[in-house]
Amino acid sequence: MTPSASLRERVLADAAARRARTRAEGRRRAALIYALAALAGLPLFVFWGGFAHAKGRPAAFTVAIATGATLLAVVCGTIAWHRGRSLVGRPAQALVSVTLLAPMATYAWLVSWHARYVDPFARVGYRCLTMTLLAGGALLAAALYVRKRTVAVHATAAGAALGAAAGTFGGVIVDVWCPLTVPPHVLVGHVLPIVLLAAAGAVAGRLALPIRER
Amino acid sequence: MPGGEGGEARAASAAMDRYATGDDAAFATLYDLLAPKLFAFLLRRTGERARAEDLVQQTFLQMHCARETYVTGADVVPWAFAIARRLAIDAYRRSKREIAQSDADFGGVVAELAPEDVLGTKQAATIVVETLEALPEAQRVAFELIKVDGLSLAQAAETLGTTVTAVKLRAHRTYEALRGALRDDGARGQVG
Numbered sequence: 001m002t003p004s005a006s007l008r009e010r011v012l013a014d015a016a017a018r019r020a021r022t023r024a025e026g027r028r029r030a031a032l033i034y035a036l037a038a039l040a041g042l043p044l045f046v047f048w049g050g051f052a053h054a055k056g057r058p059a060a061f062t063v064a065i066a067t068g069a070t071l072l073a074v075v076c077g078t079i080a081w082h083r084g085r086s087l088v089g090r091p092a093q094a095l096v097s098v099t100l101l102a103p104m105a106t107y108a109w110l111v112s113w114h115a116r117y118v119d120p121f122a123r124v125g126y127r128c129l130t131m132t133l134l135a136g137g138a139l140l141a142a143a144l145y146v147r148k149r150t151v152a153v154h155a156t157a158a159g160a161a162l163g164a165a166a167g168t169f170g171g172v173i174v175d176v177w178c179p180l181t182v183p184p185h186v187l188v189g190h191v192l193p194i195v196l197l198a199a200a201g202a203v204a205g206r207l208a209l210p211i212r213e214r
Numbered sequence: 215m216p217g218g219e220g221g222e223a224r225a226a227s228a229a230m231d232r233y234a235t236g237d238d239a240a241f242a243t244l245y246d247l248l249a250p251k252l253f254a255f256l257l258r259r260t261g262e263r264a265r266a267e268d269l270v271q272q273t274f275l276q277m278h279c280a281r282e283t284y285v286t287g288a289d290v291v292p293w294a295f296a297i298a299r300r301l302a303i304d305a306y307r308r309s310k311r312e313i314a315q316s317d318a319d320f321g322g323v324v325a326e327l328a329p330e331d332v333l334g335t336k337q338a339a340t341i342v343v344e345t346l347e348a349l350p351e352a353q354r355v356a357f358e359l360i361k362v363d364g365l366s367l368a369q370a371a372e373t374l375g376t377t378v379t380a381v382k383l384r385a386h387r388t389y390e391a392l393r394g395a396l397r398d399d400g401a402r403g404q405v406g
Contacts, residue, residue: 001250001253001254001257002249002250002253003249003250003253003266003267003270004267007249007253007267007270007271008242008245008246008249010271011245011249011270011271011274011275012241012242012245014271014274014275014278015238015241015274015275015278016238018275018278018279020278020279020280020281020282021281021282022234022235022236022281022282023234023235023281023282023283023284024235024236025282026282026283027282083285084285085285085287085288085289086288086289086292086293086372087283087284087285087288087289087290087292087293088292088293088296088372088373088375089375090375091371091375091376091377091380092375092376093376093377093380149279150280150283152293152296152297152299152300152375153296153300153373153374153375154375210300211276211297211300211301212304213272213301213304213305214272214275214276214279
C-alpha cells in the first residue's frame with residue numbers, strides 16, 4: 001500500500017514553492033519577538049513609581065519574593081513553553097497541571113510572606129492586576145504569534161498553560177513593584193490576572209494554535 | 215518503521231534535522247522514509263486513496279512550514295503522525311463522511327487475537343473493524359498506532375499528546391474489547 005509516484009513530485013514541488021524559515025532564522029525571529037514582549041510591562045512599572053513603590057517593604061524581602069516568583073515562572077515556562085525533545089509538546093496532563101498550579105503556587109508563595117512584615121498601605125490591587133495583564137498578555141500574544149498553526153494536539157490546553165506561564169512571568173515585575181502580600185490583595189492583583197490570562201490563552205490557543213490546512 | 219524499525223525512524227529524524235538547518239535535499243529523503251507509513255495511516259482513516267494522498271501532501275507541507283521548530287535529536291515520527299491525525303480529524307469534520315476501515319489492514323491484529331479454529335480471517339477482520347469503530351477515537355487510535363502502524367508506546371503517547379501509561383491503558387482496553395467481541399462471535403458460531 002504505497003502512495004502514487006506523482007504524490008512525491010507534488011510534495012517536493014509544494015515545498016520548493018513555499019519559503020520556510022530555517023531553524024536559525026526561526027530562533028532569531030522568536031528571540032526578537034519575545035524580547036520585545038518582555039519589555040511591555042516596563043513603561044507602566046516606571047510610570048507608577050518603579051522600584052521606589054516597594055520601599056515600604058524591606059529590600060531583602062522584595063528580592064527574595066521576586067526570586068521565588070522568578071523560579072516559579074521558570075518552572076511553569078519550562079513546562080508550558082519548552083517542548084523538550086518532543087515536537088508534539090507536553091502531555092495534556094502536564095499542561096493542565098501548570099494551568100491549575102501556577103495561580104495556586106503564586107498565592108501560596110506571596111501570602112507566606114504576609115506575617116513577616118507590616119504592609120505599608122492597603123490597596124485592592126487593580127494596578128497590580130493591570131500591570132500583570134499587560135506584561136503577561138504581551139508574552140502570551142508573542143507565544144501565540146510565534147506558535148500559530150503549529151500545534152497538533154491539545155491546542156486549548158497548550159494555550160491555557162502558555163497563558164498561566166505568561167502570567168507568572170508578568171507577575172515577577174509586579175512583585176518587584178508591589179509591597180503588599182495581604183491575601184485579598186494577592187487574590188485580586190496577583191492571582192486573578194494569571195487565571196484571566198490562562199482563560200484567554202485557552203480561547204486564543206484554540207483559535208490560533210492548531211495546525212490547519214494550508 | 216517505528217518500533218521494530220528504529221533505524222529508519224532515526225534516519226528520518228536525521229533527515230529532518232538536516233532539513234531544519236537548510237539542507238533542502240533532505241526533504242526528499244524524509245518523504246521516502248515517512249510517506250508510505252503516513253499514507254497507510256491516512257488511508258485507513260479516510261477510506262479513499264485520493265483523499266489520503268491529499269492529506270499526506272498537507273502533512274508534509276505542514277512539516278516543511280514548521281521546520282524551524284524542529285529540535286535536534288527529537289523523534290520526527292510521532293510529530294508526523296500527530297500532524298496527519300490532526301488533518302484527518304479536521305477533514306472528517308468538514309466532510310462528515312464515514313471512515314471506511316479496510317479489513318486488510320487488520321490482518322496482523324486478527325492473527326494475534328483470533329484462534330484460527332474459531333473464525334475465518336475475513337470474518338474476524340470484519341468484527342475487528344466493527345468493534346474498533348464502536349470505540350472512542352482516542353482509544354481506537356492508540357491501539358492502531360501500536361498494533362497496525364508499528365509505533366512504540368512512547369511514540370504513540372507522543373503522537374496523542376499523552377503519557378505512556380495512558381496509551382498502555384487505552385490499548386489494553388481496546389485489546390480486551392476485541393478479544394471479547396471475537397470470543398462472543400466464536401461462541402455464537404459454535405452454538406449455531
